[in-house]
Amino acid sequence: MNRLRLLSILFVALVMSALTSCSKDDDDSNPSSQALLTAKEWQGNKYLIDGDDMSSFIDIDQMYWKFNTNGTYTMRVDGDSETGTWELTSNNQKLLLDKNSADEVTLNVLKLTNTGLNVMYEDEDFETGESYTVEIRFIHD
Known part of the structure; x- marks a missing residue:
């Protein structure tokens, strides 16, 4: 009888373990790009022109x-x-x-990422007409 009781307890423990380990994966472990972008306010951290800081x-x-999640932004x-x-x-x-x-x-x-946003664009010098690359790096405040 003790052996049957031990097997029952082990079976229940195994089932409980399986149920908790098979729970739905946390959707926030891989947030969408939109969720990352709209999570917090970004603060400028680095400004590069053609790779020069x-x-x-x-x-x-x-x-x-x-x-903002409604597709608007505010830059200060x-x-x-x-x-x-x-x-x-x-x-x-x-x-x-x-x-x-x-x-x-x-x-x-x-x-x-959840801690950094780096963007790049091409710009042009109004006087010379020369183009250059601008990279701006942001972090969460």
Whole structure:
């Protein structure tokens, strides 16, 4: 009888273990790109031009970017703010800002994690016409 009772207890323990280990995976373990982007406000951390760090020449840490789940954003730089619209395109590899407006711009998303956002775009010097690459790195505040 003791052996039967021991087997019953082991069977119950095995079933309970299987039920708890087979629970639904946590969906937040791999959040979507949109969830990562809209989770918190991003703060500027580094500003690169053609790979050269220019952060010391500007107050990059005074740049804040908040993406809202409704497709709008607010960017604050040195107390001034700007609003617009955003969407992720090209399999979340591009960030399209202010679609169908005069201010439309597409940023390449180099990195998007729960702690960092790196974007890059091509710009042009108005005086010389030369183009250069700008990379801005953000972190969560």
